[in-house]
Amino acid sequence: MRKTDDIIESLVGDLKPVARHALSRRFLVAILSSLAVSLVLMLTLAGLRVDMAVALTLPVFWIKAAYNFLIAAIALFALYRIARPDGDTGPVFREIAVVVALMGVAAVFQLALSPEAVYRRLILGHSALHCPFLIFAFALPVLVAAFLWMRAAAPADLRQAGFMAGLAAGAAGAFVYSWFCTENGMPFVLIWYSLGILATGLLGLLLGPRLLRW
Amino acid sequence: MTAARTEDDLKTLMLLSLDGDEGAYRRLLHAARPLLVAYYGRRMSGAAQADVEDLVQDTLLSLHARRHTYDRTRPFTAWFFSIARYKLIDHHRGRGGRKAAETQLHDKIEDDFSAESLTARLDLDRLLDALPPAQREMIRQVRLEGRSVAETASSRGQSESAVKVSIHRGLKALAARIRGEA
Numbered sequence: 001m002r003k004t005d006d007i008i009e010s011l012v013g014d015l016k017p018v019a020r021h022a023l024s025r026r027f028l029v030a031i032l033s034s035l036a037v038s039l040v041l042m043l044t045l046a047g048l049r050v051d052m053a054v055a056l057t058l059p060v061f062w063i064k065a066a067y068n069f070l071i072a073a074i075a076l077f078a079l080y081r082i083a084r085p086d087g088d089t090g091p092v093f094r095e096i097a098v099v100v101a102l103m104g105v106a107a108v109f110q111l112a113l114s115p116e117a118v119y120r121r122l123i124l125g126h127s128a129l130h131c132p133f134l135i136f137a138f139a140l141p142v143l144v145a146a147f148l149w150m151r152a153a154a155p156a157d158l159r160q161a162g163f164m165a166g167l168a169a170g171a172a173g174a175f176v177y178s179w180f181c182t183e184n185g186m187p188f189v190l191i192w193y194s195l196g197i198l199a200t201g202l203l204g205l206l207l208g209p210r211l212l213r214w
Numbered sequence: 215m216t217a218a219r220t221e222d223d224l225k226t227l228m229l230l231s232l233d234g235d236e237g238a239y240r241r242l243l244h245a246a247r248p249l250l251v252a253y254y255g256r257r258m259s260g261a262a263q264a265d266v267e268d269l270v271q272d273t274l275l276s277l278h279a280r281r282h283t284y285d286r287t288r289p290f291t292a293w294f295f296s297i298a299r300y301k302l303i304d305h306h307r308g309r310g311g312r313k314a315a316e317t318q319l320h321d322k323i324e325d326d327f328s329a330e331s332l333t334a335r336l337d338l339d340r341l342l343d344a345l346p347p348a349q350r351e352m353i354r355q356v357r358l359e360g361r362s363v364a365e366t367a368s369s370r371g372q373s374e375s376a377v378k379v380s381i382h383r384g385l386k387a388l389a390a391r392i393r394g395e396a
Contacts, residue, residue, distance in 0.1 A: 003267075003271070004247060004270060004271055004274070006269065007274060007275065008240065008243040008244060008247070008274065009240075009270050010362045011239075011243060011274065011275070011278045012236050012240045013236075013238050014244065014278070015231065015236055015278075016234060016240050017232065017233050017234035018232045018281055018282045019282075020286070022282040023282050023283055083283065084283045084284075084285060084286065084293070084296075085280070085283065085293060085296035085297050085299075086285075086292045086293045086296040108323055153280070153283050154276070154297065154300070155279040155298045156296055156299070180337060213304065214276065214279075214280070
């Protein structure tokens with residue numbers, strides 16, 4: 001009993017004021033700086049897509065960027081919420097499902113408007129085999145930063161927190177990668193990008209309970 | 215100085231603590247301690263009662279280390295008991311393996327977990343505190359924990375009718391208090 005009183009006294013002695021937005025500021029710093037690392041990595045290792053000038057005029061380029069950006073934004077908001085012990089994800093999976101479904105509609109439209117001869121290019125492209133891995137690689141800096149930030153926070157459900165960090169990092173990595181990738185197929189994005197995002201999410205799910213305990 | 219017991223009291227202390235008020239923080243931690251003892255005491259079986267004080271200390275340390283995760287716009291008790299709940303699950307996970315922890319998570323611990331029910335529990339504790347200890351204990355056992363009058367009577371070495379009368383009087387006093395407070 002005596003010992004608990006001592007602990008309370010030492011905690012009181014250690015009290016320092018907490019800034020009003022301490023948690024959100026650290027979050028922004030972690031995510032933005034790791035995103036910058038990922039971007040620099042992409043620019044130095046891969047470089048912007050070679051047909052950038054043309055790409056900027058293509059709706060498919062912007063749809064691809066928006067797909068990843070939206071998933072990243074949704075997952076990051078949810079991640080921020082569940083870093084608090086009393087936070088919940090909200091309808092995050094429904095929101096992501098809506099984005100994926102919209103991408104599905106875009107993919108079906110593109111296929112419907114294209115001759116069958118180009119289906120293979122729209123679905124498999126020329127980079128289907130390495131696309132998910134590169135997304136995964138560009139996601140790693142964000143994943144590391146998200147985990148470091150989460151370790152200083154207090155998530156109550158460690159698997160869920162790990163999974164959400166993985167999804168957010170995966171989508172952020174996919175967003176970065178989309179500036180390099182020359183694929184213009186919506187089905188390609190729907191399948192292979194989503195696969196890269198999901199793989200990063202699953203890694204987070206596995207690591208969460210191991211690395212996020214507090 | 216009365217002990218802080220309500221959500222409003224505790225939240226006020228927490229907000230002052232976050233701004234660096236040591237006196238408020240000391241009061242907050244001393245108020246948090248019996249809440250944690252009761253929380254863990256109710257959820258640990260007889261043999262594990264010895265772990266209660268460890269859990270309480272661990273939770274106070276976490277409250278301190280993670281205090282920047284408290285959202286000033288939300289209820290303090292929800293945040294506070296979320297930490298307690300996490301620590302309890304973590305405790306079971308440590309010994310019983312993950313499977314035990316998952317079942318705990320979903321059935322046992324969930325049952326009375328919501329900000330409303332916790333606040334209600336605090337209010338109830340505060341009301342009961344106004345009664346004499348023996349009466350309070352009888353009401354707790356029979357009306358809150360669902361034990362039988364016979365069981366409670368024999369454990370206290372009293373007759374069943376004495377227990378019934380005592381509970382009846384206690385509840386009447388409580389009702390009067392609530393009317394008076396309203």
